[in-house]
Amino acid sequence: YESKKIKNSAHIFANAMQEGFLKNVHIEQELRKAMAHHELFMVYQPQMDVEGSVYGVEALIRWNSSHLGLVPPNDFIPLAEASGLMPKIGRFIVETVCLEMQALHQILQHPFQVSINISVRQFMDAGFLEHLLQTIEQTQMRSLSITLEVTENLFIEDVHSLLPLLKQIKAMGIQISMDDFGTGYSSLSMLRKLPIDELKIDKSFVDEMFEDDAAQKMVQNIIAIGKNFGMHIVAEGVETKEQKELLSLFGCDRFQGYYFAKPLPKEDLLKFLQENSFTCNV
Ligand code: C2E
Ligand code: MG
Ligand code: MG
């Protein structure tokens, strides 16, 4: 394999990509060590309301591997899922987010909401809810509102068996958001049965909204469906003023994307939150 001293992650990663299977085995081995070596950390992307105020943040994991460089979550989360590492990484995510956001709240003295992505395996893990509850208690996160972002794939299996768990989560005052909505398996009856507070329009639809009429129709339909069910609608991957304006026109009420802010390390997030106006209505 490449010399450990080479830090050019993009280069190493491009080479590693060609090695297919070997790549995955190697990443998995490195991932096993990543937590002990403090290579995993969280960044936070601000979420804005229609008036341009921040109402919350989405926590996103980052892995800066000493051997592989920066590995995108889309490359290692599926491996973590497949190799059984996800529950452990998931606990790290929940604990880190709660600790860091509670610390931020202490400084800002201002309520905001935190969205945490929860993968299917993480959600299905027997100890998930108990650990979440325990972490909320220990970090005194009760003063901040928590949203769990799940994907449609979670509901492929059996909606009915998940319902009690979702209801327990709701009873704890935690919100449920449906991430990447429209890209996976979804049915209207599923939306009707599940206690979902928010739909996230996938970035791919936002990207193609101006060029592709079907993508624009998807955006309009997702907003209409969500609104009719009384849900909030978040557009992800908003990169331009034009996108934000068209989405607002269609009735979208929440926005996230590089146009407003990139995912930020916690220190930069603090600065961003101090410099921007906040909403309290979460
Ligand atoms: P996601 O939850 O749908 O997150 C949105 C992704 O879009 C993030 O990529 C974010 O950085 C990116 N993004 C946001 N705004 C823009 C924009 O304006 N332009 C562009 N080009 N990208 C934008 P990221 O951080 O690479 O995460 C990718 C996916 O990996 C996430 O998709 C989520 O499925 C997964 N993931 C990330 N962090 C976590 C985590 O802590 N736990 C779990 N289970 N999954 C995670
Ligand atoms: Mg998400
Ligand atoms: Mg998403």
Ligand code: MG
């Ligand atoms: Mg997405």
